[in-house]
Amino acid sequence: xxxxxxxxxxxALNSKLIRRPIQRWFxxxxxxxxxxxxxxxxxxFLKGLxxxxxxxxxxxxxxxxxxKNYGTIFRDASFLHAFWYTAxxxxxxxxIINVLAxxxxxxxxxxxxxxxxxxxxxxxxxxxxxxxxxxxxxxxxDGILSHYNTxxxxxxxxxxxxxxxxxxxxxxxYMMIIYIAGLQAVPEDMLEAAKIDGASSWKTLWHITxxxxxxxxxxxxxxxxxxxxxxxxxxxxxxxxxxxxxxADGSVIKTTEMLALNIVNSNTSNTRGPxxxxxxxxxxxxxxxxxxxxxxxxxxxxxx
Amino acid sequence: MKQQNGFRGERTSHTILTVVFSVIxxxxxxxxxxxxxxxxxSNAAINTATFALPNGDSFxxxxxxxxxxxxxxxxxxxxxxxxxLITVVSAVxxxxxxxxxxxxxxxxxxxxxxxxxxxxxxxxxxxxxxVMFTLSKTADTLKLNTxxxxxxxxxxxxxxxxxxxxxxxxxxxxxxxxxxxxxxxCGPVRTFFTVVLPMLKPTLIxxxxxxxxxxxxxxxxxxxxxxxxxxxxxxxxxxxLRGSYGTVDMGATMALILMSIVPVIIFYLTCQKYIIKGVAxxxxxx
Numbered sequence: 001x002x003x004x005x006x007x008x009x010x011x012a013l014n015s016k017l018i019r020r021p022i023q024r025w026f027x028x029x030x031x032x033x034x035x036x037x038x039x040x041x042x043x044x045f046l047k048g049l050x051x052x053x054x055x056x057x058x059x060x061x062x063x064x065x066x067x068k069n070y071g072t073i074f075r076d077a078s079f080l081h082a083f084w085y086t087a088x089x090x091x092x093x094x095x096i097i098n099v100l101a102x103x104x105x106x107x108x109x110x111x112x113x114x115x116x117x118x119x120x121x122x123x124x125x126x127x128x129x130x131x132x133x134x135x136x137x138x139x140x141x142d143g144i145l146s147h148y149n150t151x152x153x154x155x156x157x158x159x160x161x162x163x164x165x166x167x168x169x170x171x172x173x174y175m176m177i178i179y180i181a182g183l184q185a186v187p188e189d190m191l192e193a194a195k196i197d198g199a200s201s202w203k204t205l206w207h208i209t210x211x212x213x214x215x216x217x218x219x220x221x222x223x224x225x226x227x228x229x230x231x232x233x234x235x236x237x238x239x240x241x242x243x244x245x246x247x248a249d250g251s252v253i254k255t256t257e258m259l260a261l262n263i264v265n266s267n268t269s270n271t272r273g274p275x276x277x278x279x280x281x282x283x284x285x286x287x288x289x290x291x292x293x294x295x296x297x298x299x300x301x302x303x304x
Numbered sequence: 305m306k307q308q309n310g311f312r313g314e315r316t317s318h319t320i321l322t323v324v325f326s327v328i329x330x331x332x333x334x335x336x337x338x339x340x341x342x343x344x345x346s347n348a349a350i351n352t353a354t355f356a357l358p359n360g361d362s363f364x365x366x367x368x369x370x371x372x373x374x375x376x377x378x379x380x381x382x383x384x385x386x387x388x389l390i391t392v393v394s395a396v397x398x399x400x401x402x403x404x405x406x407x408x409x410x411x412x413x414x415x416x417x418x419x420x421x422x423x424x425x426x427x428x429x430x431x432x433x434x435v436m437f438t439l440s441k442t443a444d445t446l447k448l449n450t451x452x453x454x455x456x457x458x459x460x461x462x463x464x465x466x467x468x469x470x471x472x473x474x475x476x477x478x479x480x481x482x483x484x485x486x487x488x489x490c491g492p493v494r495t496f497f498t499v500v501l502p503m504l505k506p507t508l509i510x511x512x513x514x515x516x517x518x519x520x521x522x523x524x525x526x527x528x529x530x531x532x533x534x535x536x537x538x539x540x541x542x543x544x545l546r547g548s549y550g551t552v553d554m555g556a557t558m559a560l561i562l563m564s565i566v567p568v569i570i571f572y573l574t575c576q577k578y579i580i581k582g583v584a585x586x587x588x589x590x
Contacts, residue, residue, distance in 0.1 A: 014479065017486040022411050025492050033405035033463050034420060040460015041427045044435035044442055051438065059441045107325065112318045114325065120576060121329040126583070127568045129521030131539040132561050135546055136335050139342065139554070143354025169335070177584050230431050233523050237543065263433045264524065276437060283434040290429035 052276040057269050069277035078253050079278055082262035089160065089258065090228035093167050097224050098217070101172045105179035106209075119180070123173035134237020137166045153242035159256035166234055171227065175220045182216030183209065215297065222293035229286055232260040241265070259285075336565070343368050343558040350554045368555035372563070375556045376545045380563070383541040386451045390526070390537060391519045394458035398466050398515050399508055401459055406470030407500055411482075421471065427464035432524060435461070440528040451535050454526065458519055466511050469585065473507040474500070506581075513575070513582030520568070538564045 022029065047059065052069055056062035073079050104122060108115045125133070141152045141162050152158045186209055194204045210217075235241075241254025241261060257265070259282055266275030341357060342350045349362030358364070373380050409417045439457070443449050448456050477500070485495045501508075523539040532540055542564065545557055572579060 014483070017483050018411055018479065019413070021486070021492045022408055023414075026408070028493065029404040029408035029496070030417070030420070033401040033459065033467070036401070036456050036460035037424065037427070037463045038460070039442060039446065039448070040439065040457045041430070041435065041463070042423065044438035045427075045430060047438040047442075048435050059438060107321050110318065110321070112321045112325070114322055118325045118329050119580075120573075121332050123580060124569070124572060125332075127517060127521075127572050127579070128565055129523065129539050131521075131523050131543050132564060135542065135557065135561060136339055139350070139354060139558070140335060140338060143338075146351070146354070169332070174583065177580055181584055232433075233521075233539070236523075237546070260431070260433055264436070267437055272437065279431075279434045279436070283430055286431045287429040 048276055049280060051273070052280045055273050057272060065273070069273045070281075072274045073278050073281065076274065077247060077251055078257070079262055081253050081255070082257050082259050085160075085256070086229060086231075086259045089163065089231075090225055093164050093171075093228055094221060094224045096164065097168055097171045097175055098220050100168065101175035101220065102179050102217075104172065105176045105183055106205075108176070109180055109183045119173075119176070121173075122176055125170045126174050128170075130231075130233025131237045133166060133170060134234045137162065137169075138238055153239050156243060156255040159239040159242070163231075163234060163238055163256070166238065167228070167231070170234075171224060175224065178216050178220055178223075179213065182213035186212040218293070218296050222289060222296070225289050226286060226293075229282075229289065230260055231258055232264065235261045336569075339558050339562050339565075343555065343562045345555060347553060347555050350558070364555060368559040369563070371553070372556040372559040375553065375560065376541070378536060378541060378544075380541065380560055383536045383538050384564075386535055387520060387537040390451050390454055390458075391516055393452075394455040394462075394519045395512055395515045397455045397459050398462055399512055402463050402466035402511070403470050403501065403504055403508065404496065405463070406467045407474050407496055409467070410471050410474040421467070424464045424467040427461075428468060432461070436524065436528055439525075443529045449529050449531060451530065451537075454529055457525070457529060458515075461525070462515060462518065465586065466515065469511050470504065470507055473504060477503055507585075509578045510582035510585040513579050514586045516571075517579075517583075 051059065051062060053064060053066055054062035055065045055068075104118075108118060128136075138152060141158065145151050145158065150158070152162050190208050190212070191204065194208055199207070235256070235258045239256040241257035243255055245253045245255050247253060254262075254265075259278075263275060263278045263282055266272075266278055268275075338355065342354065344364055344366075345358045345362045345368075346364050349356070349358070353362075356362075405420075409421045439461070443454070443457055448454060481499060481503075482495055485499050490499070521539060522537075523543060526535075526537050527540050527543075530536070530540070532544065536544065542557070542560060545560070546552060
């Protein structure tokens, strides 16, 4: 690429030597991935988008109904509840996970004995799948709560805090790794200068370390946000929405059901249209978070 | 690790930190330990005294493991086999195909390849729930609903991140190396496999780790695509056992959970360095 910009001869050479020959092998290099990508993503995505404007039971039998599905879901109490519940969970877990992960990373980069071992241990839960994690913690919570003659699935607050604890256990190690990478990149001379000037460790942390790890903080903040919004397996395994609450109009709300689970549960033959509309709204939400993150980290790059 | 000793009192604070972290680390591992303990206990003992060590009455030996093997009328080892098959084939397929695609996209740079790249990047922000219904129907129509063909779906849905990570790295490889190979009469296929691919090794490992962790632990995609009476992966099997109605056999479930996390922990301990690096690389994707 660089060659092309420098001189025209280079462009011709590059084109003849590299570009043309590769293009002739299009079917080998690009086609397998692109064909699978169309099957596994492009077609289902477009069809899904289209079907969100239709009434349908199977993908082949549909009738266009415009925006009716979207009207339905914004009057759907269970969907709105799932949205606010997810948002609350996202904020609470975001704060707890990031504060703890940063604290752990900060201590582990101080050169204490056994740092590597601790890092290994804290990261380990990340490799265990969500379903298995959910059942491990369900057993533990129920083991504790059975002494008080209750269970996780019986109260919304147990389900909520249970999921927060579970996610902390899983995610702290992950975020810690990112923070450690950020902390190790803080310029040594800045820290030394602060020490020589007699800055306290708090002041050094606030005025030197934290501003320098801002990129890591941005990444972790958005990661925990998207993780919370997309959370499905753990939610399914731990409570699967229990306990249920019946509203005055007879509709049932699953009080610990998060967005992703709510959408998957709408995937029954009678609510497929609204379910697909929910999925589109969900996609826009997650994509918006992703785009904000992208611009945020781009801006950081420019500054450096 | 940074060495910041040199101030008095830091040494004692370090010792205190080591002790504190040792305690936290033990607490961190406790859930796994309690799974091990309970996999050796009888069901009654698990429900009444979850955190007690097995004693004479409640100790079951390996009985839970034996029961777990055929639990739920489905051999556990079959689900392990399917999980292995799907994970290995998908990871290899993704690594080979997407690295080639990323090279093509970065080197050709035509409008079409730029559009393809944009689509791949776009797919990274789309949650699975958006495509789940239509994808499972498409998979049924195209007969991609068996463990032998589902890797195609994984390649399709997972291509975005992999192509993105590979292209990022390919762009940093100087073009001169490939030009030299071309001048020496090396065709694109040979250039890619003998010159480019070896240089991609760090990214291959990172992407490989991410894909393995994703596919191995994935629940919803195989649950919707596969016929679960015939084909179950480990997460599907465990969810099926716990989610089905009637009394739940906790002891056997704990035995299965332990058996399903032991390979993961061994994998983690042997390739720890690469796993942590790969995960960090995937996170910083932006």
